Each structure stands twice: as structure tokens, then as C-alpha cells.
Amino acid sequence: MTTTGFYDEMRDGAGRVREHYKAYQSWLEEMPADRLSQKRTEADTLFRRYGITFAVYGEDAGKERLIPFDVIPRIIPAGEWQLLATGLRQRVRALNAFIADIYHDQNILAEGRIPREQVFDNAQYRPIMKGVKVAGDIYAHIAGVDVVRAGEGEYYVLEDNLRVPSGVSYMLENRKMMMRLFPRLFSRYRVAPVDHYPDMLLNMLRSVAPVGVTDPTVVVLTPGVYNSAYFEHSFLAQQMGVELVEGQDLFVEGEHVFMRTTRGPQRVDVIYRRVDDDFLDPLAFRPDSALGVPGLIDAYRAGRVTLSNAVGSGVADDKSIYPYVPDMVRFYLGEEPILHNVPTWMCRKPDDLAHVLAHLPELVVKEVHGAGGYGMLVGPAATREEIADFRARLEAHPERYIAQPTLALSTCPTFVDAGIAPRHVDLRPFVLSGEEVQIVAGGLTRVALREGSLVVNSSQGGGTKDTWVLEA
Amino acid sequence: MLSRTADHLYWMARYMERAENIARILDVNHRMSLMPQSQAQAEQAWGATLRIMGLEKAFGQDHAEVSADAVLDFMVFGKNNPASIRNCLHAVRENAHAVRGTLTSELWETANSTWIKMSAYTLEQIHDAGVSDFFEWVKFRSHLSRGVTIGTMLQDEALRFIRIGTFLERADNTLRILDVKYQLLLPAGEVEGGAADYHQWSALLRSVSAFEVYRRVYRDVITPSRVAELMLLRADMPRSLARCMKEVHANLRLVSNDQSAETERRAGLMEAMLRFGRIDAIVREGLHNYVVQALAQIQDLGNRIADDFLLPVSSAR
Numbered sequence: 143m144t145t146t147g148f149y150d151e152m153r154d155g156a157g158r159v160r161e162h163y164k165a166y167q168s169w170l171e172e173m174p175a176d177r178l179s180q181k182r183t184e185a186d187t188l189f190r191r192y193g194i195t196f197a198v199y200g201e202d203a204g205k206e207r208l209i210p211f212d213v214i215p216r217i218i219p220a221g222e223w224q225l226l227a228t229g230l231r232q233r234v235r236a237l238n239a240f241i242a243d244i245y246h247d248q249n250i251l252a253e254g255r256i257p258r259e260q261v262f263d264n265a266q267y268r269p270i271m272k273g274v275k276v277a278g279d280i281y282a283h284i285a286g287v288d289v290v291r292a293g294e295g296e297y298y299v300l301e302d303n304l305r306v307p308s309g310v311s312y313m314l315e316n317r318k319m320m321m322r323l324f325p326r327l328f329s330r331y332r333v334a335p336v337d338h339y340p341d342m343l344l345n346m347l348r349s350v351a352p353v354g355v356t357d358p359t360v361v362v363l364t365p366g367v368y369n370s371a372y373f374e375h376s377f378l379a380q381q382m383g384v385e386l387v388e389g390q391d392l393f394v395e396g397e398h399v400f401m402r403t404t405r406g407p408q409r410v411d412v413i414y415r416r417v418d419d420d421f422l423d424p425l426a427f428r429p430d431s432a433l434g435v436p437g438l439i440d441a442y443r444a445g446r447v448t449l450s451n452a453v454g455s456g457v458a459d460d461k462s463i464y465p466y467v468p469d470m471v472r473f474y475l476g477e478e479p480i481l482h483n484v485p486t487w488m489c490r491k492p493d494d495l496a497h498v499l500a501h502l503p504e505l506v507v508k509e510v511h512g513a514g515g516y517g518m519l520v521g522p523a524a525t526r527e528e529i530a531d532f533r534a535r536l537e538a539h540p541e542r543y544i545a546q547p548t549l550a551l552s553t554c555p556t557f558v559d560a561g562i563a564p565r566h567v568d569l570r571p572f573v574l575s576g577e578e579v580q581i582v583a584g585g586l587t588r589v590a591l592r593e594g595s596l597v598v599n600s601s602q603g604g605g606t607k608d609t610w611v612l613e614a
Numbered sequence: 615m616l617s618r619t620a621d622h623l624y625w626m627a628r629y630m631e632r633a634e635n636i637a638r639i640l641d642v643n644h645r646m647s648l649m650p651q652s653q654a655q656a657e658q659a660w661g662a663t664l665r666i667m668g669l670e671k672a673f674g675q676d677h678a679e680v681s682a683d684a685v686l687d688f689m690v691f692g693k694n695n696p697a698s699i700r701n702c703l704h705a706v707r708e709n710a711h712a713v714r715g716t717l718t719s720e721l722w723e724t725a726n727s728t729w730i731k732m733s734a735y736t737l738e739q740i741h742d743a744g745v746s747d748f749f750e751w752v753k754f755r756s757h758l759s760r761g762v763t764i765g766t767m768l769q770d771e772a773l774r775f776i777r778i779g780t781f782l783e784r785a786d787n788t789l790r791i792l793d794v795k796y797q798l799l800l801p802a803g804e805v806e807g808g809a810a811d812y813h814q815w816s817a818l819l820r821s822v823s824a825f826e827v828y829r830r831v832y833r834d835v836i837t838p839s840r841v842a843e844l845m846l847l848r849a850d851m852p853r854s855l856a857r858c859m860k861e862v863h864a865n866l867r868l869v870s871n872d873q874s875a876e877t878e879r880r881a882g883l884m885e886a887m888l889r890f891g892r893i894d895a896i897v898r899e900g901l902h903n904y905v906v907q908a909l910a911q912i913q914d915l916g917n918r919i920a921d922d923f924l925l926p927v928s929s930a931r
Binding site: 190191192193367376377379380385386387388390391401402403404405406 | 615616617618619620708711712713714715716719722723726727730771775869871872923924
């Protein structure tokens with residue numbers, strides 16, 4: 143049951159069950175053979191009835207799909223989590239300091255730690271944010287940092303998602319589902335709770351209201367029911383007890399933002415927006431956007447409303463900025479980074495490009511601005527044609543790509559058609575930054591369900607697992 | 615509450631109520647078709663069903679002639695029929711989906727699972743299991759939805775707009791049911807109590823779940839004018855026009871805003887006219903004329919509610 147060469151979350155190299163999975167293993171042995179399969183069917187039925195689905199783009203547009211849910215939890219021991227959480231807090235503090243610096247003094251550029259063009263040529267850099275004061279000087283209020291384990295089990299940060307990271311609703315729903323399916327399992331483990339996340343989120347959002355607003359009105363802004371993450375938008379709005387609005391529900395008058403209600407206009411102070419920068423305000427960004435609110439950016443720049451995350455946060459989570467994050471930790475915090483970065487070759491550098499072209503079959507190549515597991519080459523799994531295709535693309539536009547070694551992602555036992563088998567996983571914890579930086583002990587574990595696959599994205603056949611952080 | 619949210623809630627409730635009433639109408643026709651009758655009578659009855667909902671034209675585009683199976687298919691599954699039960703239940707689900715955060719999870723799951731089941735139904739299945747079973751299912755999903763609404767929703771604006779939608783739609787449907795049956799059962803020149811068939815009137819009562827109620831209230835034979843009185847003026851009869859307008863008016867007063875005074879006044883006026891109205895006067899002046907007028911008033915109220923509450927109110931207003 144071990145996969146040679148990969149760190150397995152449940153078993154060590156000799157195939158022995160790790161300490162924190164022992165109780166699970168003995169529970170599993172007591173289970174009748176078909177129980178897991180029954181429970182998985184039950185989970186599917188329930189998820190469909192609850193409507194916990196995501197909309198699919200492309201050929202099946204308009205359909206709603208379930209994200210496959212795996213019934214075997216991913217368990218993280220308390221000590222491991224503490225280190226991880228400390229590292230995440232450190233990293234997100236540095237990222238926020240970087241964004242604030244970029245839109246104000248630009249010290250890090252003046253000191254030559256990051257080449258200026260890496261920032262200013264970046265599509266996510268928003269000149270209109272220059273000199274704009276945001277509440278609490280915080281930009282990325284909500285970060286969904288993708289973490290993987292490789293080698294001997296050390297944690298690496300793969301991506302800092304600072305724009306509109308999603309998935310937190312699955313973290314919460316997966317836990318509810320596990321408690322419903324396997325209540326007795328929870329008496330064998332002390333699992334840190336996650337269900338206070340919406341409360342933490344609401345408190346954080348209220349804490350970053352514009353100066354002078356004592357009882358802020360918070361709303362969640364969604365692109366609408368056809369967005370793939372619509373379930374999460376409505377879920378979070380409901381859990382926080384705030385309105386879920388679309389662009390058409392808001393308007394700006396006298397630099398204040400209002401929502402149209404059955405009792406007339408009502409002031410809005412904090413907008414947790416799940417709409418990308420480009421679509422926020424047709425007057426400031428894409429004029430063809432029907433999702434946005436004309437005049438929103440003026441109101442925002444005037445400090446009348448808080449947008450969360452701040453406009454322009456994406457400048458810090460771009461793959462071309464990613465290699466500099468450890469330097470940011472040193473520069474802004476004067477600390478050594480706790481979490482590793484994955485070594486990254488920047489193909490815009492001739493030396494790096496040469497190395498990448500010479501080692502394509504071993505590397506993972508990603509588009510600098512890509513997301514969702516699209517536009518990506520996984521060398522070891524690619525065909526000869528795919529590699530040739532990427533070689534041509536790299537030679538034509540090297541600046542659009544970065545490359546990383548193919549990480550031996552850790553595996554976690556997963557219930558698949560053939561029974562219980564190891565599958566590769568990642569982890570997305572959610573970091574909230576307001577007056578302080580907070581993390582719920584948990585996150586979303588995504589699992590690549592296809593044997594050998596390293597792509598965990600739900601749009602590419604990935605599933606999810608409940609993530610248990612054990613209490614000390 | 616957001617105007618858009620109120621709009622979705624209102625239409626969610628209207629479509630649920632519409633699905634239920636269509637099931638009721640179809641069920642009655644189906645039951646009546648089991649009694650001895652001529653081909654012409656049967657066609658007339660199915661044609662009347664289409665007339666109730668103002669769907670004769672739309673039906674004509676899909677089907678050449680009126681038959682039990684064709685009408686059933688059109689009214690239950692008709693893709694081009696905006697009022698088919700399938701389309702209504704889909705609209706319920708889509709409206710609920712758009713505001714699922716405002717609904718209790720039980721209410722959302724009711725709408726969602728109703729649609730999941732409906733989308734799997736086929737005409738063959740309905741025939742196999744017995745069409746009445748299917749109509750029963752639709753009615754009970756509506757009962758369930760209403761019960762979950764009242765049993766779980768906070769008594770705030772969201773509930774008010776749901777209730778307004780339910781009762782405005784029901785008022786409209788009750789009037790249509792009465793009108794068509796009245797015309798059908800009382801052909802020109804015929805007097806009340808004449809050839810009008812007991813079975814037909816009792817079927818009409820059953821379509822609004824009022825057969826037993828009639829017996830309790832009147833303890834007498836079924837006459838057309840009493841049926842009309844029960845369906846229009848009896849405020850204690852849950853599907854009567856009087857009851858519906860009472861609810862619409864009461865709920866409107868609870869969501870009142872700066873511009874809604876005239877809408878409330880018109881709803882109040884209608885309620886009062888029903889409360890103090892007499893059935894002899896209505897019958898004397900012609901029931902059909904009365905129904906046409908009342909339907910127009912309901913439509914006017916619907917438009918005014920949309921203007922006052924549901925359409926995004928521009929800041930300039």
C-alpha cells in the first residue's frame with residue numbers, strides 16, 4: 143500500500159502506520175467491507191440534495207457537478223500544524239507588507255531586491271492604487287495558501303492565492319459530512335473545530351471597515367449564480383448573516399456605495415468581493431463588465447468603502463513574484479522564512495531558460511498568469527508531442543513561463559474504485575488578516591483521484607477530503 | 615432586504631403555487647374523464663384547462679388536436695409552455711438557488727430535491743404509476759414547501775414576500791378555475807340548478823380541496839352560486855379570493871415603504887369589497903364579468919408590487 147518514493151501521510155517508509163493514523167487504522171479494520179462504499183454513496187446523495195455543487199464551464203456549460211468527496215480524512219498532528227501555522231502567518235504578514243510597500247514607498251524596489259519591471263510590467267499591478275490608503279494597511283485579508291509536502295515530508299508553499307481564493311466552504315461542509323457519516327470516529331480523535339470560520343471572517347471584515355464607521359454593513363459580492371463558486375458565495379453570506387449582492391444591486395452616489403433594497407437605498411461599508419479586479423468597475427477597468435458597479439473604484443479610493451481583498455493584491459501572488467517571497471520575509475520582518483518555496487526557474491532569464499529546455503521531461507512548467515491547473519506541463523507525465531509543443535511555446539514567449547522540479551507530492555490513502563489506495567494531495571489553509579493574523583486549524587485537502595496524477599484541481603478531476611488537525 | 619432578493623422569493627412562491635394549482639386542475643379533469651362522457655365533452659374539458667391558463671395558442675403550436683394525453687404532456691412537461699409543471703418547478707429551484715442564502719437550508723433543500731425528482735420523471739412513468747399519484751406528489755411538495763416556509767423561516771421581510779407571492783398567485787388561479795368551470799358548466803341560456811351536473815360541481819370543489827368544506831358550511835345540495843360564494847367570498851376558506859386578498863393586504867402592510875401607500879390602498883379596497891360583498895349581486899351582474907375585473911385588479915397589484923419593491927430602485931427616484 144506504500145508508493146515508493148513518495149511521502150505517505152498514513153504510513154512510514156517501512157509501511158508502518160504512523161502514530162496519528164493508528165486509531166483510524168484500527169477503526170477501519172472494525173468496519174464491514176462495504177461500509178465505506180455505502181457511506182460514499184450516502185455522501186454523494188446528500189451533497190446533491192444540499193446543492194453543494196459547482197458550475198462547469200466549457201462543453202458542459204450550465205451543468206452542475208459534485209466535487210468528489212473522499213471519505214478518508216487527512217490527519218495532521220498538532221506539532222506539525224503549529225509549525226505550519228506559524229510559517230503561514232509569517233508569510234502572509236510579509237506579503238501584505240510587500241503590497242503596501244509597492245503601492246507607497248517602494249523600498250524593496252529601491253533596494254534592488256526585486257527588479258522593478260517584475261512589478262510594473264505585471265498585469266496585476268494596479269497603478270490606480272498608488273498612494274491609496276487602505277484600512278489598516280492590509281490588502282490580502284483572505285489568503286488561501288497552497289501547501290504541499292514532498293521529500294521527507296517537509297512542507298512547501300506552491301502558491302499564495304491573494305485575489306479571490308475559494309474552497310473554504312468545502313472545508314466546512316466536508317467536516318459536517320464526516321461528522322454525519324462517521325460520528326463515532328470523532329470520539330477516537332480530538333479534532334480541532336473549523337466551524338467558527340464564518341464568525342472569524344465576519345469579525346475580520348468588520349474590523350477593516352472605513353475609518354469612522356462604527357457599525358459597518360458588510361456584503362458579499364458575487365458574479366452571480368453561473369459562477370463556478372456561487373455555492374460558496376451564498377454559503378458564506380448566509381453563514382455570516384449578510385446580504386449576497388450582485389453588481390446590479392449596488393450603486394454609487396456621492397462617493398458612497400448603496401444597495402437597492404425594498405426599503406430604499408442602504409449604505410454599504412465593507413464588500414467581500416468574489417469578483418476579479420478587472421470586473422469590479424466598468425469605469426475603472428474593463429468597460430464591458432456587466433458584473434461591476436460604476437463608480438465603485440472612486441468610492442474606494444476616497445476611503446468610503448473597503449474592498450476585501452484590496453484591489454491590486456494580485457501583484458503579490460503572481461508566479462513571477464513568487465520566487466521573491468522568502469526575500470520579502472527577510473526584508474520586511476527581519477526573520478528567516480519558516481516555510482520553503484519550491485525552487486523556481488524564471489524562463490525570462492536566459493540561463494534559467496536554457497536549463498528548463500534541457501530538462502523539460504523532468505519539470506513542471508506553468509504559465510505565469512495561469513490558474514486552475516490549465517496551461518501547465520507536467521514533464522514526467524507528458525507525451526513527446528506535449529513536450530515538443532511546450533518547447534515551442536517556451537522559445538516563443540519565455541517570459542510567460544516558470545518551471546519547477548516535479549515535486550514528489552505526498553500521498554494519502556483514498557477510497558477509489560479499486561479499494562483504498564494512495565493518491566497525491568495538497569492542502570489549502572485559509573489565512574485571515576485583520577487586526578491580527580488568524581487561521582482556523584484545518585484547510586481544504588484536495589486529492590488527485592486518478593492514479594499517479596499530480597493535478598488536484600477540481601476542474602481537472604480532483605476531489606476533496608476532510609482535513610483533521612489534531613489538538614495537542 | 616435587497617430588491618432582487620425579494621423578487622426571487624416572490625417568484626419562487628408564485629411558481630410553487632402555480633405548479634400546485636395546475637396539478638389540481640389536471641387532476642380534476644383526469645378524474646372527470648373517468649366518468650361516462652362523450653368524446654366532445656372530454657375534449658371540451660381539456661380545452662377548458664388550456665383556456666384557464668390562457669395557453670390555447672401555445673398549445674396549438676406544439677400539438678394538432680386536443681386530447682387527454684396531449685394536454686397532459688403539454689401541461690406537465692411542455693418545454694414551450696411557461697406554465698408546465700416541470701417549468702414551474704424548475705423556476706422554483708432557480709429562484710431559490712439565486713437566494714439560497716436567504717432561505718433556511720430546509721427550504722432550499724425542499725426546492726432542490728423537488729426539482730431533482732421532477733427532472734427525472736417521464737410521461738410513461740406518470741402513466742405507469744397512475745397520473746393521480748403524480749398530481750398528489752406535486753400538491754404534497756407544495757404543501758411541504760409551504761410548511762417548511764412557515765415552520766422554519768424567520769418572520770421577517772423574506773417571509774412576507776414569499777406569502778405575497780403565494781396568495782397573489784392563488785387568487786389568480788382560483789378565479790381562473792371558477793371562471794372556466796362556470797362557463798363550461800352553465801352554457802348560455804341555461805339556468806342554475808338546471809342540467810348542471812352534480813359530479814361536475816363536486817369535481818370543481820375537489821380541485822380546490824373544498825368538497826368537504828362545502829358540506830360543512832352549507833349542509834345542503836351543491837348549487838353553482840354557493841360554490842361561487844365559497845370560492846370568492848368566504849374568508850375562512852383558505853383558497854378563496856377573500857382569504858387570498860386578506861393575506862396579500864396584511865403582508866403588504868408589513869413590508870410597507872415610502873412609495874407603497876397606493877398599492878396597499880388598492881389591496882385593502884379589494885379585501886373590503888370581498889368582505890362586504892354579496893354573491894347574489896355578483897351573480898346578477900354576471901360572474902364572468904366579475905372574474906375578468908378581479909383578474910385585472912390582481913394583475914395591477916402584481917405590477918405595482920414589482921414597481922414598489924422588486925425592481926431595482928434607481929437612486930434618482
